[in-house]
C-alpha cells in the first residue's frame with residue numbers, strides 16, 4: 148500500500164526573486180496583453196509605490212509557506228519525490244509534445260537562474276548555477292510500464308534535449324526550496340498544461356478528467372509498492388494573462404476560491420469534472436498538475452498553508468499539504 152504525502156505549491160520565477168524586481172516582471176507580462184486595463188483591485192494594490200509594499204508582504208508569505216512545505220517534506224523523509232509540473236515549451240517543443248511524460252533517466256540537472264526573470268535572485272546565485280538530482284529510474288520505468296499495461300499510454304524520456312537548461316522551471320523552481328541538495332530521488336512528470344494556448348502547432352492540453360484518471364492509475368501502481376512517495380503539484384491556479392473571461396487582465400479569484408473550498412473539504416475529485424472550456428475561461432490551465440496529484444491522493448482534505456489572492460502576483464497562489 149502506498150504511503151503518501153502531498154504538497155501543492157507555485158513555481159513562477161517570482162518565488163526565486165526579491166520583491167524589489169517583481170514590478171519589472173509584472174510590467175513585462177502586462178505589456179504583452181493588448182489594450183491592458185488593470186482591474187480596480189490591482190490599482191489599489193499598486194498604491195503609490197508601484198506595488199512594492201504589497202510585493203514585500205506577499206514575498207514574505209511565499210517564502211514562509213515554502214519553508215513550511217520544506218520542513219514537512221524533510222520530516223516525512225520520502226523514498227521518492229515526484230514533482231508534477233508543466234513544461235512550457237522548454238524541453239517539449241512542436242516536434243514532440245506529449246500530453247504527459249515521465250522522466251525515466253538516472254540523473255537530471257536544472258538551472259533555475261538561467262531564465263532572465265530569475266537572474267536577480269534571493270541567493271545572489273550566478274545564472275550558471277546547476278542543481279543535480281538522482282532519479283529512481285527503475286521505479287519510474289516500473290510506473291510507466293504499469294500505466295501502459297493498466298490502459299494508460301504513458302510516454303517517457305530518459306534525456307531532456309529541448310533546451311540547454313535541463314528541468315522545466317515548473318519542476319526546478321520549487322526544488323530550490325524543497326530539496327536543493329537533491330536528498331530525495333526525484334521523479335519528474337511533465338504535463339502539457341498550456342496546450343493550444345502556446346500556438347496552433349501545439350496539441351490541446353489533456354482534459355481534467357484524463358488528468359484525474361492518470362492520478363488514479365499512478366495510485367494503483369503505488370499501491371503495489373513499498374516506497375513512501377511525496378507528490379508535489381507545482382503550479383499557480385488562474386493566471387491573469389490566461390484568464391480569457393477577463394480578456395487576460397485579471398486573475399479569476401471567485402473561481403479559484405470555489406476550487407479552494409473543494410480542496411479544504413476533501414472534494415478534489417470534483418475538479419475532474421471541469422470542462423476544458425472552463426479552464427480556458429478562468430486561466431486555470433496549470434491546475435491540471437494539481438488534478439493529477441488529487442487523483443493520486445484521493446479525496447483527503449487539504450491543509451491550506453497559504454493563499455495569495457493579490458492581482459499584483461498575476462496568478463492565484465496556493466500552498467497546501469495532504470498528509
Ligand SMILES: [Fe+2]
Nearest residue numbers: 159317382433
Ligand atoms: Fe507556470
